[in-house]
Amino acid sequence: MDVTTPTGASPANAPWLIVGLGNPGPEYAANRHNVGFMVVDLVADRIGGKFKRAGKAQAQVVEGRIGAPGPANRRVVLAKPMSFMNLSGGPVNALREFYKVPLAHIVAIHDELDIDYGTLRLKLGGGDNGHNGLKSMTKAMGADYHRLRFGIGRPPGRMQVADFVLKDFSSAERKELDYFVDRAADAVEALVTEGLERAQSSYNS
Numbered sequence: 001m002d003v004t005t006p007t008g009a010s011p012a013n014a015p016w017l018i019v020g021l022g023n024p025g026p027e028y029a030a031n032r033h034n035v036g037f038m039v040v041d042l043v044a045d046r047i048g049g050k051f052k053r054a055g056k057a058q059a060q061v062v063e064g065r066i067g068a069p070g071p072a073n074r075r076v077v078l079a080k081p082m083s084f085m086n087l088s089g090g091p092v093n094a095l096r097e098f099y100k101v102p103l104a105h106i107v108a109i110h111d112e113l114d115i116d117y118g119t120l121r122l123k124l125g126g127g128d129n130g131h132n133g134l135k136s137m138t139k140a141m142g143a144d145y146h147r148l149r150f151g152i153g154r155p156p157g158r159m160q161v162a163d164f165v166l167k168d169f170s171s172a173e174r175k176e177l178d179y180f181v182d183r184a185a186d187a188v189e190a191l192v193t194e195g196l197e198r199a200q201s202s203y204n205s
Contacts, residue, residue, distance in 0.1 A: 019079045024084065037080050049078065058094075079092065106146065108148070120180075
């Protein structure tokens with residue numbers, strides 16, 4: 001039975017499902033489109049977990065806890081869909097059902113073209129803004145999940161968006177990438193342990 005109540009409230013003891021969006025395979029690992037994978041990899045490192053195949057779901061997961069011991073400590077499932085970006089919704093929905101996660105306890109971490117490189121924006125619900133991973137998730141589950149938007153900026157000149165997002169970060173961008181990924185991991189942890197408003201006040205810029 002799903003733990004979501006009829007009013008849509010999220011029980012405090014329900015787990016959180018933190019999803020990094022990206023494409024599987026080493027050839028995509030350093031792409032701008034894979035920044036979601038980079039962030040959940042760091043969160044997994046912080047909690048001492050290693051990704052493993054998630055049963056029948058087409059995803060890799062790490063289970064653990066975030067936050068200091070006490071009321072703010074939260075059970076989390078970190079996930080990387082292994083289905084390619086435009087089919088992310090199926091694996092995420094399978095994990096949501098398996099772990100009994102309310103929709104409002106799902107966080108999608110994704111690249112965002114319409115904000116500057118390194119800028120972070122936390123939000124709940126909304127449209128997909130043309131992002132295929134979000135589009136697939138919303139089609140599978142509805143739109144009322146959290147998002148951490150990681151700015152990558154717009155492509156230069158006449159470069160096509162598809163080419164831009166599937167290229168690696170530039171050498172100039174890589175100088176700051178570790179810092180921005182670290183900050184994004186902090187933002188996710190703040191969202192889960194402190195709530196959306198406090199996390200937004202600290203990390204939205």
